[in-house]
Amino acid sequence: MSGTRRHRYRGHRAHSYVPADMDELVEVRARQRTYNGAYARTALGNLGYSLTVLRLFDRRFYRIGILYAVLASLLLVCAHFRARHSQHDFADPRAEGEAERAHLLAIPTVGQEHKPSFGRPFITAGRTVAAVACVVAATEIALFVLVLRL
Numbered sequence: 001m002s003g004t005r006r007h008r009y010r011g012h013r014a015h016s017y018v019p020a021d022m023d024e025l026v027e028v029r030a031r032q033r034t035y036n037g038a039y040a041r042t043a044l045g046n047l048g049y050s051l052t053v054l055r056l057f058d059r060r061f062y063r064i065g066i067l068y069a070v071l072a073s074l075l076l077v078c079a080h081f082r083a084r085h086s087q088h089d090f091a092d093p094r095a096e097g098e099a100e101r102a103h104l105l106a107i108p109t110v111g112q113e114h115k116p117s118f119g120r121p122f123i124t125a126g127r128t129v130a131a132v133a134c135v136v137a138a139t140e141i142a143l144f145v146l147v148l149r150l
Contacts, residue, residue, distance in 0.1 A: 035086045035125075039079030039132070047072035063146050071139045078132050085125045 019025040050068030053061050 031086065036079070036083045039075055039082050039128075043072045043075035043079055046075060060150055064143065067139060067142055067146065071135065074135045075132065078128055078135065081131075082125055082128045085128060 019028055046068050050065045050072060053065035053068060057065070
């Protein structure tokens with residue numbers, strides 16, 4: 001276990017973490033819904049679209065339906081990595097002074113100056129966003145080629 005990184009939330013392990021008040025609970029749920037759920041909802045939408053294409057259209061469109069099913073599965077993989085990345089959002093700082101350095105990188109939100117700060121400041125999951133952009137771009141190019149071949 002020495003090689004694994006454990007996240008702690010106000011000194012608690014992730015599974016025994018309990019929000020301190022209703023505001024923190026609302027913040028945790030909002031972050032999970034926004035940052036974790038978006039990729040999964042998009043993947044499920046693409047999967048539904050692929051099933052629609054596969055069930056309603058004739059055999060010429062099967063490749064397009066399969067392409068959207070592949071896109072959905074790749075988006076689910078990206079959703080998994082995004083969910084793992086978001087575990088850092090509420091985690092305690094690992095090193096002494098890490099919290100102060102992280103707050104220097106964060107852009108202050110107008111209107112939130114005197115509100116409580118929950119966890120680390122949000123920093124986008126750049127690698128996940130780039131991976132999703134590449135997956136979608138490759139899918140769009142493949143879709144364009146498939147439509148031209150109809």
